[in-house]
Amino acid sequence: TSWTDMCRMLGVVSRKPAPVDTLMAFRQLADTGRNYRDFGCPQPNPKSGHPDGWGIACLGAEGEFYARSAAKATVDPKYEEAVKRLVRVCSPPLSLLVHLRYASKRDTIQEQYAHPFRREVDGRVTFFAHNGEIEGFGLQDGKIDTQLIYDRFLDSLGTEARPLPEFKQAVAKAKAAIDAEFPRKVESYTFLMLDGGRLIAHRDARTCVPYYTLHETSTEDMRVVCSEVLPTLPGRWRMLRNGEFFEVPG
Structure with a gap:
């Protein structure tokens, strides 16, 4: 069975230890995160929230942290354990990337397909989380569409x-080449990427544009980009324009 692939994403660059309250507030979006139907877009599968796994990645001054699961974040004790371990392992200044998944295919609800994905490039660590899908892609050569992108x-x-x-x-x-290979199939390229210490956010929604959002805000000690405005950060949030790239230096 296929349905639209959706997710919620959080990126943080902080001079202080990992913000536990923000990570726990983000976790709630596994239950409450908005879906296609909240914006009047067709959503063939009626499940709510973003229940199909989670992932946390952190690059710190000392240490790297990476944990993923195929379980729903709000009922998975490993999420809380991961946050506690993260605070110990990933010392500031740090860059953080968190993802909650709504999978488009049941057979991809596995830890190995939970975002963010990790690659080393010439000794530099990168992590990548994506909100969107290539329609009908499924699994090809053991990879989901996000891994191809x-x-x-x-x-x-x-x-x-x-x-x-x-x-x-x-x-x-790269997008032009993918678009040529999969004409009119890419629903969104919206992503967050840790590249070394920096965070790069990009919003590129092709369908259901109001769903594929990224919002950014800052406090004295950290910069935050998130799919939805979080109640633990009451400052002023700005929505990225569709097509915008946004960089937070590490």
């Missing part, structure tokens, strides 16, 4: 960390 982006970016204008050009080139 990530691989193509990294191939286009090459081995060096690129300044944002060059990063945008490389991603645009």
Whole structure:
């Protein structure tokens, strides 16, 4: 059975230890996160929230942390355990990426397909989380669509960390090639990526545009990008324009 692939994403760059209250507030979106139907878009499968797994990645001044699960974050004790371990292991300044999944195919609800995905590029660690899907892609060569998109982006970016204008050009080139290969099939390229210490956010929704959002805010000690506004961070949030790239240096 196929339905639309959706998710909620959180990215944080912080000078202080990992913000536990923000991570726990984000966890609630596994139950309450908005879906296609909340925006009047067709949603063939009626399940609510984002129940099909979670992943947390962190790059700190000392230490890296990475945990994933195919279980629903709000009922999975491993999520809370991961947050506790993360605080111990990943010392500030740090960059953090968290993902809650709503899978488009039941047979991909497995830990190995939970975002974010990790790749090393010439000794530099990168993590990638994506909100969207290539319609009808399913599993090809043991990979889901997000893994294909990530691989193509990294191939286009090459081995060096690129300044944002060059990063945008490389991603645009990769997207054009994917669009040519899968005409009118990509629902959204919206993503968060940790590239070394920096966080790069990009919003590119092709269908149900109000669903594929990213919002950014900042406090004295951290910058945050999230699919939805979080109640634990009451400051002013700005929604990224569709097509926008947003970089937070590490």
